[in-house]
Amino acid sequence: MSNLGKTLKIALGLAVIAALIIVPMNFNRYGLFILSQWAVMTIAAMGLNLTLGYAGQVSLAQGAFVGIGAYAAAIMTTHGWPLPAALVVAIVLSFAIGWVLGYPALRVQHHYLAFVTLAFSTLAFLVFRNESWLTGGIYGISNIPRPNILGFATNRPLPFYYVCLGSLAIVSLAVWWLIRSPWGRAFMALRENPLRAQSLGVDTRRYTLMAFAIGSALGGVAGALYAPLTQYIDPVPFNLSLSLDLLMMVIVGGAGFFLGPFLGAMIAVLLPEWLRFTEGYYLMIYAVAVMVLLIWSPTGILGILDRYMAERRTKAASALRAVAKSRLETAQ
Amino acid sequence: MSAVLEVTDIKKSFGGITAVDGVSFDVREGEILGLIGPNGCGKSTLFNCILGQLTPTGGEVKLDGKTVTGLRPSELNGLGVSRTFQLLQVFPKLSVRENLILAGQEHQGNMASRLFGRSDAGLTDAANQMIGFFKLDHLANEPAGGLSYGQQKLLDAAMAFMGGPRLVLLDEPAGGVNPSMLSNLKERLVAINREKNATFVVIEHNMEFVMSLCSRVMVMAEGKVLAMGRPDEVRKNPAVIEAYLGH
Numbered sequence: 001m002s003n004l005g006k007t008l009k010i011a012l013g014l015a016v017i018a019a020l021i022i023v024p025m026n027f028n029r030y031g032l033f034i035l036s037q038w039a040v041m042t043i044a045a046m047g048l049n050l051t052l053g054y055a056g057q058v059s060l061a062q063g064a065f066v067g068i069g070a071y072a073a074a075i076m077t078t079h080g081w082p083l084p085a086a087l088v089v090a091i092v093l094s095f096a097i098g099w100v101l102g103y104p105a106l107r108v109q110h111h112y113l114a115f116v117t118l119a120f121s122t123l124a125f126l127v128f129r130n131e132s133w134l135t136g137g138i139y140g141i142s143n144i145p146r147p148n149i150l151g152f153a154t155n156r157p158l159p160f161y162y163v164c165l166g167s168l169a170i171v172s173l174a175v176w177w178l179i180r181s182p183w184g185r186a187f188m189a190l191r192e193n194p195l196r197a198q199s200l201g202v203d204t205r206r207y208t209l210m211a212f213a214i215g216s217a218l219g220g221v222a223g224a225l226y227a228p229l230t231q232y233i234d235p236v237p238f239n240l241s242l243s244l245d246l247l248m249m250v251i252v253g254g255a256g257f258f259l260g261p262f263l264g265a266m267i268a269v270l271l272p273e274w275l276r277f278t279e280g281y282y283l284m285i286y287a288v289a290v291m292v293l294l295i296w297s298p299t300g301i302l303g304i305l306d307r308y309m310a311e312r313r314t315k316a317a318s319a320l321r322a323v324a325k326s327r328l329e330t331a332q
Numbered sequence: 333m334s335a336v337l338e339v340t341d342i343k344k345s346f347g348g349i350t351a352v353d354g355v356s357f358d359v360r361e362g363e364i365l366g367l368i369g370p371n372g373c374g375k376s377t378l379f380n381c382i383l384g385q386l387t388p389t390g391g392e393v394k395l396d397g398k399t400v401t402g403l404r405p406s407e408l409n410g411l412g413v414s415r416t417f418q419l420l421q422v423f424p425k426l427s428v429r430e431n432l433i434l435a436g437q438e439h440q441g442n443m444a445s446r447l448f449g450r451s452d453a454g455l456t457d458a459a460n461q462m463i464g465f466f467k468l469d470h471l472a473n474e475p476a477g478g479l480s481y482g483q484q485k486l487l488d489a490a491m492a493f494m495g496g497p498r499l500v501l502l503d504e505p506a507g508g509v510n511p512s513m514l515s516n517l518k519e520r521l522v523a524i525n526r527e528k529n530a531t532f533v534v535i536e537h538n539m540e541f542v543m544s545l546c547s548r549v550m551v552m553a554e555g556k557v558l559a560m561g562r563p564d565e566v567r568k569n570p571a572v573i574e575a576y577l578g579h
Contacts, residue, residue, distance in 0.1 A: 182438075182453045198405040198409075201410050
């Protein structure tokens with residue numbers, strides 16, 4: 001039973017991966033751009049899912065880290081550095097800043113913490129906009145080159161889509177490893193009951209800071225891919241609304257579920273595109289769809305699946321108990 | 333017998349209220365010390381001061397002769413001091429086994445090995461043993477939130493033992509546990525006390541449980557130590573009868 005389920009899951013996973021590789025080969029420029037954007041936003045949302053979904057630390061600053069990564073990549077690659085070097089700098093920078101941003105979380109929680117991170121988000125935006133000697137200010141940075149990976153130029157949309165998809169694959173494996181490790185367990189303990197976690201030796205300070213730093217670093221990774229994807233950046237895409245979008249992706253997909261960000265980013269990036277035929281109404285329909293979903297299932301799309309599986313398990317367990325009971329009665 | 337824990341003149345006040353008012357006592361190696369007293373007499377606050385959840389207003393806590401006042405709870409746990417809370421504190425979404433692995437993992441290796449090493453920190457066998465020891469075998473893979481109250485209490489206690497502690501402070505382990513499960517719990521506590529030479533301090537209102545489990549009993553009232561001695565001595569103490577045991 002469970003073996004069959006496992007095989008099915010693996011088969012489904014492989015089919016999705018194969019589809020993500022093969023199907024876009026026929027896509028036009030715009031389709032590939034949207035799909036690349038999905039991959040990039042999924043990476044950023046996975047980072048926030050670590051911080052918020054697993055470790056329970058609210059952050060309204062994930063968009064700022066995408067911005068930090070994007071500017072690091074844009075500045076470095078337009079000055080002749082290769083993208084991988086820029087990626088390392090983006091990761092180190094957003095990890096370090098994320099670590100520092102974690103300190104308020106040691107004192108304040110929940111909506112208070114949301115406000116602290118919101119302030120940081122605004123601060124980052126102001127730096128992007130006002131420090132024009134570094135960021136180009138409101139004119140932004142243009143002509144951001146796309147990288148050569150192992151001798152292959154990725155200027156065309158399809159090769160660069162594969163760069164985004166490959167990065168998403170690597171990040172997914174790393175996050176999967178992390179949440180299954182004792183660190184992942186400690187993050188969940190932090191979310192569910194920090195007081196008890198402390199008394200069991202979990203260094204909640206260190207894990208809180210790590211949750212922020214790692215989540216932010218993934219925002220930086222997404223940013224370092226976003227810059228060469230759009231090839232032009234200015235401060236506007238990295239304002240508070242990106243942080244809110246990322247938060248919505250995590251919540252809608254299912255916070256604390258590994259696959260949540262994939263679904264959430266799909267809805268946030270692809271659904272508005274699919275709804276374009278409704279013209280002026282698409283944003284309204286989109287907003288209503290999100291509200292209905294969250295009323296129906298506050299734990300997101302994967303929350304529905306989780307509830308269904310839990311019900312099935314309970315039914316199976318009570319069926320087993322009923323059988324055991326009737327056997328016991330016959331034996332008497 | 334040497335003292336594992338020495339508490340000297342601990343004080344804790346909240347605003348104008350002095351919850352713990354100069355409490356001193358020793359806990360000897362390998363003993364089970366009972367801590368009783370009416371509600372609000374400062375028992376749990378005393379625990380929280382010893383364990384670093386609260387910073388005492390004054391006084392000193394020594395573990396094996398070394399001052400540990402002001403250490404964080406996770407640091408104290410690293411030194412082999414473990415606890416349970418008055419209210420249930422398990423991780424409801426994790427399975428019983430995962431709860432136990434979590435309870436022990438920070439005692440294995442270091443931060444790096446906990447990230448890059450085995451996902452169970454090498455603790456599956458130890459967790460299974462603990463599950464067997466507390467007779468929770470059939471529930472190992474169930475989410476802890478689905479267990480009955482008494483079963484969760486057992487798990488809560490079992491978690492406190494996963495790190496192989498030398499000293500365990502139990503805050504009302506018997507509260508809300510039915511009689512048959514209670515005798516199971518008592519049996520398990522005595523076994524761990526003897527086999528692992530673990531020292532216990534137990535806060536409890538169930539007199540029968542305390543008197544039959546503990547080698548010494550300390551009675552608190554209004555933030556102060558009222559009496560300390562063998563269970564039969566304490567039971568006869570007129571001040572204790574007046575303040576707590578009733579007529």
